[in-house]
Amino acid sequence: MLIKKHQYWAFVLPALLFIILIIALPFLIGIYYSFTDSNGLNSSFIGLKNYQILFRDTIFLQSLWLTVKFSVVSVLLINLIGLAFALIVTSSDNRFNKALRTIFFMPNLIGGILLGFIWQFIFTSAFKALGGSLNLDFFNGWLSDPATGFWGIVILFVWQMSGYIMLIYVSFLNSIPQNTIQAARLDGAERWQILMFIKLPQLAPAFTISLFLTLANSFKLYEQNLALTNGGPYRSTEMISMYIYNTAFVNFQQGYAQAAGIILFFCVTLVSFLQLALSRRGER
Amino acid sequence: MFLKKRKFSAILFVLSLLLFVTAGCTSKSQPSNSSKITLNFFNQKPEISSQYQKLARIYTKEQPNVSIQITTSGQGGGAAALQAKFASGEAPDIIMLGGLPEIDRYKNHLVSLQGLPATKMILPSLRSGGVSDGRLVGLPVDLEAYGWSYNKEVFARAGVDASAIHNYSDFVKAVKKIDSQKAKLGLNGVFGFNGADTNSIASVSAQFTSQAYDNDQVKAFKSTKFPWKYGSQMHNYYTLIRNYSVQPILSVKYDPSVQDLFYNGKVAMIPQGNWIVPTLDGIEKGFVQKKLGMLPFFVRNDGSDRLLTGSSWYLGVTNDHPKREKAAKDFVNWMFTSRKAENVIINEMRFVPATKNFDVSRLPDDLSKDIYRIGSSKKARAPIHKQYPNGFATQVLGPYIQRYFVNDISWTELEKVITTKYQQLRDIQSGE
Numbered sequence: 209m210l211i212k213k214h215q216y217w218a219f220v221l222p223a224l225l226f227i228i229l230i231i232a233l234p235f236l237i238g239i240y241y242s243f244t245d246s247n248g249l250n251s252s253f254i255g256l257k258n259y260q261i262l263f264r265d266t267i268f269l270q271s272l273w274l275t276v277k278f279s280v281v282s283v284l285l286i287n288l289i290g291l292a293f294a295l296i297v298t299s300s301d302n303r304f305n306k307a308l309r310t311i312f313f314m315p316n317l318i319g320g321i322l323l324g325f326i327w328q329f330i331f332t333s334a335f336k337a338l339g340g341s342l343n344l345d346f347f348n349g350w351l352s353d354p355a356t357g358f359w360g361i362v363i364l365f366v367w368q369m370s371g372y373i374m375l376i377y378v379s380f381l382n383s384i385p386q387n388t389i390q391a392a393r394l395d396g397a398e399r400w401q402i403l404m405f406i407k408l409p410q411l412a413p414a415f416t417i418s419l420f421l422t423l424a425n426s427f428k429l430y431e432q433n434l435a436l437t438n439g440g441p442y443r444s445t446e447m448i449s450m451y452i453y454n455t456a457f458v459n460f461q462q463g464y465a466q467a468a469g470i471i472l473f474f475c476v477t478l479v480s481f482l483q484l485a486l487s488r489r490g491e492r
Numbered sequence: 493m494f495l496k497k498r499k500f501s502a503i504l505f506v507l508s509l510l511l512f513v514t515a516g517c518t519s520k521s522q523p524s525n526s527s528k529i530t531l532n533f534f535n536q537k538p539e540i541s542s543q544y545q546k547l548a549r550i551y552t553k554e555q556p557n558v559s560i561q562i563t564t565s566g567q568g569g570g571a572a573a574l575q576a577k578f579a580s581g582e583a584p585d586i587i588m589l590g591g592l593p594e595i596d597r598y599k600n601h602l603v604s605l606q607g608l609p610a611t612k613m614i615l616p617s618l619r620s621g622g623v624s625d626g627r628l629v630g631l632p633v634d635l636e637a638y639g640w641s642y643n644k645e646v647f648a649r650a651g652v653d654a655s656a657i658h659n660y661s662d663f664v665k666a667v668k669k670i671d672s673q674k675a676k677l678g679l680n681g682v683f684g685f686n687g688a689d690t691n692s693i694a695s696v697s698a699q700f701t702s703q704a705y706d707n708d709q710v711k712a713f714k715s716t717k718f719p720w721k722y723g724s725q726m727h728n729y730y731t732l733i734r735n736y737s738v739q740p741i742l743s744v745k746y747d748p749s750v751q752d753l754f755y756n757g758k759v760a761m762i763p764q765g766n767w768i769v770p771t772l773d774g775i776e777k778g779f780v781q782k783k784l785g786m787l788p789f790f791v792r793n794d795g796s797d798r799l800l801t802g803s804s805w806y807l808g809v810t811n812d813h814p815k816r817e818k819a820a821k822d823f824v825n826w827m828f829t830s831r832k833a834e835n836v837i838i839n840e841m842r843f844v845p846a847t848k849n850f851d852v853s854r855l856p857d858d859l860s861k862d863i864y865r866i867g868s869s870k871k872a873r874a875p876i877h878k879q880y881p882n883g884f885a886t887q888v889l890g891p892y893i894q895r896y897f898v899n900d901i902s903w904t905e906l907e908k909v910i911t912t913k914y915q916q917l918r919d920i921q922s923g924e
Binding site for chain 1: 572579688740742881882883887890892894917
């Protein structure tokens with residue numbers, strides 16, 4: 209009787225309990241710690257001091273700004289390349305395209321740390337050899353310069369994420385009714401006209417999902433950053449997540465790092481809601 | 493019965509609760525209180541974890557009711573991993589700690605080692621590195637020398653006599669002489685400075701900052717000012733490094749700098765100490781005896797400059813498990829006093845021991861012998877870079893020197909930034 213009567217709660221309760229214990233509670237405790245001077249073992253309440261110092265901390269602001277720049281660049285590139293991949297693999301249904309689909313998706317199966325080390329080898333050793341044999345200065349010293357370090361992470365992340373985003377676009381492209389496209393073709397529409405006026409408008413929900421995924425992921429980027437540059441040279445490629453980790457576990461200023469984490473949380477929430485609201489409007 | 497009707501959902505519900513309850517409890521269950529003791533040893537030096545395993549096996553053979561469980565975590569993640577151990581209530585019995593900031597963080601967990609026989613044998617210049625609030629809570633793992641490691645063969649082919657270098661101008665002359673023959677000797681640079689790592693930048697800086705404290709590590713740890721007394725010589729050296737090192741200097745990493753550049757004779761000098769000994773002899777047996785030599789930094793430049801000798805790591809015993817405290821102390825004591833343990837430490841870890849009255853002839857190579865002689869002499873001077881505030885080396889000093897290496901910042905500006913950031917970190921971290 210008991211469970212029958214409360215069937216709904218019987219099913220929801222276990223999951224709810226875990227969510228409260230593993231997500232909600234630590235989050236609230238985290239907010240509390242952002243008002244303390246915790247070093248991980250001891251802490252005392254210091255009010256808003258952490259936040260006051262944070263907004264004057266040039267390195268924090270610099271890494272936040274770097275993260276914003278990185279997100280804009282990588283979101284654009286990933287979605288463009290992912291969409292291009294999707295259009296290529298759906299252009300005709302043959303073995304070659306199926307193989308391509310697997311190849312494009314493959315990087316996503318490798319973990320971020322491993323990818324970081326693979327690309328580190330490419331940027332330092334392979335590029336150096338390439339630069340040496342072609343006599344091109346362009347290939348030398350990647351990752352030891354702030355600009356190329358930044359683009360190194362962008363290239364790595366785009367390479368990893370494009371295949372995944374491609375899958376989303378592929379599934380939406382496949383759900384476009386074939387008869388619409390055939391009708392357009394009979395009416396004499398060119399390929400680019402079919403793309404611009406039939407495929408793209410129907411992909412609007414796919415854009416919403418893909419933009420959301422790439423945006424949230426690029427804001428939270430950590431392990432690729434760690435494995436590829438570890439913030440170097442001279443902390444110029446240190447993204448916000450890495451800044452938070454280093455403040456917490458290298459400097460052992462965990463209250464301060466927690467405050468930075470809360471600010472990151474607000475940034476991600478704000479940007480995600482804005483993006484969702486805007487692209488939902490675009491879908492209509 | 494509802495159980496029959498809604499069997500599935502009920503079982504699911506109970507199972508998930510059970511999972512939850514057991515997950516919460518397993519960490520609390522402890523092995524039954526028998527005479528057998530298992531000590532947990534937290535090691536932060538991955539390169540010697542197998543040798544520690546060996547020490548543990550030898551010790552268990554001598555003391556059958558004590559076994560030692562070694563957890564190793566290092567390469568930057570060690571400090572955080574250790575904190576996680578304490579936070580989760582699984583404090584290890586023996587912990588390896590790097591410097592007084594780390595010792596200070598755990599000072600309430602560490603027991604005094606004052607009465608141990610091993611304590612009396614520690615070299616005097618290394619003692620203060622294990623002192624917190626006046627209590628001796630850490631014993632130095634080994635004796636490390638800080639200076640330039642040079643390749644004797646490259647020096648000989650360049651016609652440079654290392655024993656004739658007595659001051660800074662001699663050193664600069666030698667550097668220039670080697671540099672002029674770079675093509676002939678097949679060198680990529682005079683120095684193989686690993687500019688990508690902040691660790692080496694920090695340990696080199698210790699050459700200039702340690703002078704002010706006269707082996708008092710506690711004083712260095714309490715200091716709220718970055719010591720610039722030998723700042724101009726520091727400037728000279730970092731400029732020399734910038735001008736004569738393999739380029740691009742910020743791409744050079746520790747492992748390749750030792751295993752490729754230095755080992756293959758592509759550079760004459762690297763800013764490392766005797767911790768590279770096992771790596772080099774691991775590639776080629778006898779390399780160290782044949783080709784590895786060390787030169788000091790000429791900081792005071794008055795003939796008194798020697799290699800700095802200190803220990804980056806200290807062993808401490810925790811008070812979290814009172815029943816195992818004595819056994820832990822005994823094991824630590826054994827590592828410093830037993831001849832069997834010493835043999836593993838000097839021949840397999842290739843460490844120079846940090847204890848007094850050690851018979852030098854037992855050490856396997858001439859460099860180690862020299863280092864022990866310098867480190868055990870009255871004039872021994874220990875580096876203090878491990879006492880910088882948490883994160884100072886990797887987050888402040890390293891990055892700013894890296895900027896200096898690529899001309900992104902002037903030295904005057906660098907001095908200013910480092911002074912303020914050092915003070916800020918100290919202020920934040922000293923608050924209790």
